[in-house]
Amino acid sequence: MPRSVQDILDHADTLAKRFEDYEHRPEDERDPVAYTKLRKAVLARSDAERSVADAVLEARATGYSWRTIGSLIGTFGEAARQRYGTKQALRSP
Numbered sequence: 001m002p003r004s005v006q007d008i009l010d011h012a013d014t015l016a017k018r019f020e021d022y023e024h025r026p027e028d029e030r031d032p033v034a035y036t037k038l039r040k041a042v043l044a045r046s047d048a049e050r051s052v053a054d055a056v057l058e059a060r061a062t063g064y065s066w067r068t069i070g071s072l073i074g075t076f077g078e079a080a081r082q083r084y085g086t087k088q089a090l091r092s093p
Helices: 005-021 032-061 066-073 077-091
Strands: none
Touching (some): 032 066, 032 077, 066 077
16 A cells, blocks of 8 residues: 655654653563573574574485474374475576
């Protein structure tokens, strides 16, 4: 939905007023340590998932069946194929 320049300026004015009228309240504060831990955990999970996907690709390239791969990652072969098969096909030369 296109917006006019005037709509954008009006919205900016509204946001600026909210910012100017804001009064700090202690309950608005968030623990930065909790945020940092959560962010690190998300990054670690992403790295782990990438590692599993790479290992699945290598396992498939060396002849392991989806059934075997599925059992190693804690699921059924078909579920492993559905999750990693597309990525594997996209990575293949």
